[in-house]
Amino acid sequence: MDKRTTVDANREERRALIDEWARQAQAGSQEAFIKITRHFERQLYIYCYYLIKDPEETKDALQDIFIRAYRNIGEYRGASFSAWLYRIAYTHSMNVLKKKKREQRLADRYRDEARLYTHTERDSAVMELLEPLTPDERNLVLLKAVEQYSFEEIGQIMDCTAVGLRKKYERIRKKLVQYERNKGGAKIETNIGSSRAGY
Amino acid sequence: MKRTSDPAERVIENLEYMINLTEVPELNLEERIVEEMNKTNTVNRHRHRKSGMMKKAAAISGIAAALGLGVVGSGFVSPTMASALSQVPLIGNVFQQYGDAGLQAGVKQGLYQPVDAADSHGGITLKSTGYIYDGTRISVALQREGKTGDGLLGEILSNGDRVTGGKGVIKDIKMLVNGENYFVGRYILEEGETGDSAILNFNDSLPFGTGTSGHPGDLGRPALGESFELTLQVNMTGGDQPYVLKFPVKKNTENLVLNPQSVKSHDGFSLTLDKLELTPISTRLTMTGEGEFKSLGEEYKIPDKYLYAGKHAFGVHIFDENNNRVDDLYDNRMNIIDGKYHIDFLFTPFKEKPKSVTIKPYVQKVDRTSGKFGEKKYISELEFKVDLK
Numbered sequence: 001m002d003k004r005t006t007v008d009a010n011r012e013e014r015r016a017l018i019d020e021w022a023r024q025a026q027a028g029s030q031e032a033f034i035k036i037t038r039h040f041e042r043q044l045y046i047y048c049y050y051l052i053k054d055p056e057e058t059k060d061a062l063q064d065i066f067i068r069a070y071r072n073i074g075e076y077r078g079a080s081f082s083a084w085l086y087r088i089a090y091t092h093s094m095n096v097l098k099k100k101k102r103e104q105r106l107a108d109r110y111r112d113e114a115r116l117y118t119h120t121e122r123d124s125a126v127m128e129l130l131e132p133l134t135p136d137e138r139n140l141v142l143l144k145a146v147e148q149y150s151f152e153e154i155g156q157i158m159d160c161t162a163v164g165l166r167k168k169y170e171r172i173r174k175k176l177v178q179y180e181r182n183k184g185g186a187k188i189e190t191n192i193g194s195s196r197a198g199y
Numbered sequence: 200m201k202r203t204s205d206p207a208e209r210v211i212e213n214l215e216y217m218i219n220l221t222e223v224p225e226l227n228l229e230e231r232i233v234e235e236m237n238k239t240n241t242v243n244r245h246r247h248r249k250s251g252m253m254k255k256a257a258a259i260s261g262i263a264a265a266l267g268l269g270v271v272g273s274g275f276v277s278p279t280m281a282s283a284l285s286q287v288p289l290i291g292n293v294f295q296q297y298g299d300a301g302l303q304a305g306v307k308q309g310l311y312q313p314v315d316a317a318d319s320h321g322g323i324t325l326k327s328t329g330y331i332y333d334g335t336r337i338s339v340a341l342q343r344e345g346k347t348g349d350g351l352l353g354e355i356l357s358n359g360d361r362v363t364g365g366k367g368v369i370k371d372i373k374m375l376v377n378g379e380n381y382f383v384g385r386y387i388l389e390e391g392e393t394g395d396s397a398i399l400n401f402n403d404s405l406p407f408g409t410g411t412s413g414h415p416g417d418l419g420r421p422a423l424g425e426s427f428e429l430t431l432q433v434n435m436t437g438g439d440q441p442y443v444l445k446f447p448v449k450k451n452t453e454n455l456v457l458n459p460q461s462v463k464s465h466d467g468f469s470l471t472l473d474k475l476e477l478t479p480i481s482t483r484l485t486m487t488g489e490g491e492f493k494s495l496g497e498e499y500k501i502p503d504k505y506l507y508a509g510k511h512a513f514g515v516h517i518f519d520e521n522n523n524r525v526d527d528l529y530d531n532r533m534n535i536i537d538g539k540y541h542i543d544f545l546f547t548p549f550k551e552k553p554k555s556v557t558i559k560p561y562v563q564k565v566d567r568t569s570g571k572f573g574e575k576k577y578i579s580e581l582e583f584k585v586d587l588k
């Protein structure tokens with residue numbers, strides 16, 4: 001049996017479970033919302049981290065996202081809680097990013113080197129590859145990577161059709177290949193090799 | 200990972216693979232979120248200045264409660280305090296203009312107590328300039344100095360949600376009472392006029408969720424009492440250490456405290472009126488309910504799988520003799536502890552001392568699917584009328 005099929009089957013169960021937690025949280029169950037938090041925190045961290053690119057601000061953002069979801073849970077209409085949560089996360093991350101850019105412009109004037117963040121070699125390689133992508137394209141890659149969402153599911157989050165997203169994904173492929181060729185390209189393979197050593 | 204000979208596919212698959220290998224730091228979200236969840240939504244209540252004259256404080260002082268009720272205090276405001284009306288510091292205006300009805304009344308009645316607590320680092324000073332405390336609820340005036348360009352509470356959205364980016368924006372506040380962590384359940388922040396001032400409100404009523412598994416309030420949560428030393432540890436954006444404000448707090452109100460211990464029963468349910476406390480800045484009601492209504496339909500019960508499932512959604516309204524109702528100070532929510540209903544609700548104060556108070560309990564319909572509350576049904580057999588003449 002293909003591994004992907006097993007994941008899909010589990011995902012249906014997981015989705016039903018998450019939706020049940022969401023219903024309980026809507027009725028005021030804090031325990032249910034904590035389960036939601038536990039379930040999503042890792043994936044959401046990675047997702048927001050590559051949008052915001054600052055680990056400390058990502059931690060703060062994550063807290064704000066869950067609080068915002070909790071406070072507005074009455075507005076969730078039961079289609080896909082996960083899609084609803086990622087929409088909040090994306091909007092919030094974009095707001096953080098906008099604010100950060102405004103601050104950075106100011107900081108650049110004074111060459112505030114202390115505000116530069118350090119990332120692991122692997123994280124830096126990922127960020128470098130995400131760099132040439134537009135925010136929408138980056139969102140698509142991250143949702144696919146972090147949650148293994150189908151194009152249909154990503155469509156619910158990004159308000160696009162699955163067909164449009166498939167085309168966009170193809171364009172991203174080509175863009176990344178071109179980017180790698182222009183850069184000389186071996187870096188990503190090197191990183192994969194080193195990251196796998198521990199597995 | 201699946202390998203292909205297509206270099207384009209390999210790049211994107213490798214990228215996705217590496218994204219999933221990202222190290223996630225220790226987030227400690229659960230504790231932070233539980234704490235946040237217990238707060239009411241941050242309130243952005245821009246209030247209109249009061250147009251009418253407040254009733255003179257002296258007019259409601261010195262009035263004794265009667266009819267066998269255990270009276271501890273005797274009126275809302277002491278004459279001494281009333282005489283201090285003309286000495287209210289200007290800074291008290293943050294309460295007067297932006298506080299709730301209780302705080303506005305409190306300032307008028309000279310209950311504002313100035314303090315001088317401050318902490319500075321990173322180019323920002325955070326001060327507490329004063330407070331009002333009635334033995335139940337405390338409201339603290341906060342003032343920030345230092346240019347940041349961001350509001351002390353960040354950007355408050357129309358739904359009460361906050362965006363806390365930038366510098367010098369309050370992220371969260373931890374309270375310590377006499378040096379010990381104090382679980383307040385929730386706290387309310389209200390924005391002042393300039394963006395550099397805010398009001399912090401909290402109280403010692405029973406936090407929602409008390410009695411449920413793992414609730415932080417169950418570890419022991421004493422009443423705030425007559426006086427205590429308050430420490431606020433305020434975390435702000437752009438800083439890596441909290442601003443610490445420490446000052447002594449003393450109750451300076453004379454409250455009307457009634458401990459009737461009267462019991463009413465109806466349809467298998469009994470309700471005890473434990474305590475009613477009227478202060479110049481709040482009305483606090485404590486009741487205990489036991490049993491279940493035999494004839495009430497399932498539509499009045501909290502549905503399965505929700506917190507307090509199978510129990511009735513129970514609430515209380517309080518009226519004076521002219522049918523004026525006091526509002527919920529915050530979002531009042533009952534607790535179920537060891538199967539009993541625990542009502543510990545806070546309301547706004549009565550504008551003037553009532554001659555009598557009527558406590559009207561009600562149950563509420565709950566939608567089975569959404570869990571949302573619907574129509575209220577008063578249970579007249581469980582009403583309490585308390586004479587205060």
